[in-house]
Amino acid sequence: MFYQLPPVGNPINLSSAGSDDMLLQLTDSRYQPHYYASGTAALAAAIIAAIKLKNVGRPEVILPAYGCPDLISAAVFAGAQPVLVDLEADCPWMNLAQLAEKTSEQTVAIIGVNLFGISERLSQLRILAERVGAVLIEDSAQAFPGSSGVCVWQGDLVILSFGRGKPVSLLGGGAVLCNKEKASYSELTRLMPEGEMRARSNMLAPVQFWLKAKLYNGMINPRLYWLPQSLPFLHLGETRYHPLSEIASMDKERLSRLATNIKAYQSNTVGVQNKLREILAQCDLDKYGITDLPHLCKIPEQQRLLRYPLLVRRDARDELYEKLSRIGLGVSRMYPAILPEIDGLEMLKQQCNFSEAKSFAERLLTLPTHAQVKQRDIDHIGMIISG
Numbered sequence: 001m002f003y004q005l006p007p008v009g010n011p012i013n014l015s016s017a018g019s020d021d022m023l024l025q026l027t028d029s030r031y032q033p034h035y036y037a038s039g040t041a042a043l044a045a046a047i048i049a050a051i052k053l054k055n056v057g058r059p060e061v062i063l064p065a066y067g068c069p070d071l072i073s074a075a076v077f078a079g080a081q082p083v084l085v086d087l088e089a090d091c092p093w094m095n096l097a098q099l100a101e102k103t104s105e106q107t108v109a110i111i112g113v114n115l116f117g118i119s120e121r122l123s124q125l126r127i128l129a130e131r132v133g134a135v136l137i138e139d140s141a142q143a144f145p146g147s148s149g150v151c152v153w154q155g156d157l158v159i160l161s162f163g164r165g166k167p168v169s170l171l172g173g174g175a176v177l178c179n180k181e182k183a184s185y186s187e188l189t190r191l192m193p194e195g196e197m198r199a200r201s202n203m204l205a206p207v208q209f210w211l212k213a214k215l216y217n218g219m220i221n222p223r224l225y226w227l228p229q230s231l232p233f234l235h236l237g238e239t240r241y242h243p244l245s246e247i248a249s250m251d252k253e254r255l256s257r258l259a260t261n262i263k264a265y266q267s268n269t270v271g272v273q274n275k276l277r278e279i280l281a282q283c284d285l286d287k288y289g290i291t292d293l294p295h296l297c298k299i300p301e302q303q304r305l306l307r308y309p310l311l312v313r314r315d316a317r318d319e320l321y322e323k324l325s326r327i328g329l330g331v332s333r334m335y336p337a338i339l340p341e342i343d344g345l346e347m348l349k350q351q352c353n354f355s356e357a358k359s360f361a362e363r364l365l366t367l368p369t370h371a372q373v374k375q376r377d378i379d380h381i382g383m384i385i386s387g
């Protein structure tokens, strides 16, 4: 009971060497970053720029029907109608036929999400976006390139999050990366709203951030993670809709530590996820009706995954989840339902026809890929899956 792996959990590095320009050196120099207080604020800023660029009466943004409710918060704050698209069968990708049907002159942006680190098919989304003059937004909050550089961003605008449980985590912060190679680059950069500077309420901000980060690093230790997990007011792992109230800029505490944390993330290897891949290849996946999604989506071995996603037969998913979580193996069922069924998102109720996204939500199980996962945990996962 006292050994509990967190489902995600890269520790925060508190050293502040290096400048924020290193984001470019360490990732992709084709992009110009704009920093915001969260990934949600960054996405809202990107949608606002897309709305201004196209300037239509009733702007719409297209996004998948299964995913993080923060996408809706960003669209609503920006003043765009979210238009949901079903997933392809047994895949984390949007259904291209439905996407084509729902794309119209009102579409200002198509948002492709790199869910768990699995890249969306951006080149196909681009064809549809260009047909109607919409901006292609690549939401890469859950995907960040490792040292190999695999996870090549393709969006006109790329969204990053440095929030809790993200690949590079600083417990807050986000960015929009503008693609310098696209014709829309200078217009979009000009139209991107500035983040409001939050008034520094006190001189204690550096100490507060330091304490928060130390506490977080302690709590994601597998010997201590049971503690925050047993505190219901922390709402760990719950999916909730939080409306966005402002677009603020990223604070100095986080900005000054970004480069160090990117370096720390990139110095980790893809060892755990490749060991999971190997063990799954040796297991009898039929017992629980398991689909190995990274394998199915042909994700290259060097591409970093935030979580290792599986689809499990509907009537077996919860049983497998209970067995793995009883011995603290860091499994998660992620978002419990499609977006129109999440509390607070009744505004999406009139949109329907998302049977594949629904089936995905009911069958998903993720395994942890972070550096605290040991060979012993991977062997346990293999033993339980093989029954």
Ligand SMILES: Cc1ncc(COP(=O)(O)O)c(C=O)c1O
Residues within 6 Å of the ligand: 038, 039, 040, 041, 043, 068, 070, 071, 113, 139, 141, 142, 161, 162, 163, 164, 172, 173, 174
């Ligand atoms: C795909 C995706 N986009 C955007 C966000 C919002 O990021 P943040 O939590 O930094 O606001 C999240 C958060 O989990 C996410 O998963």
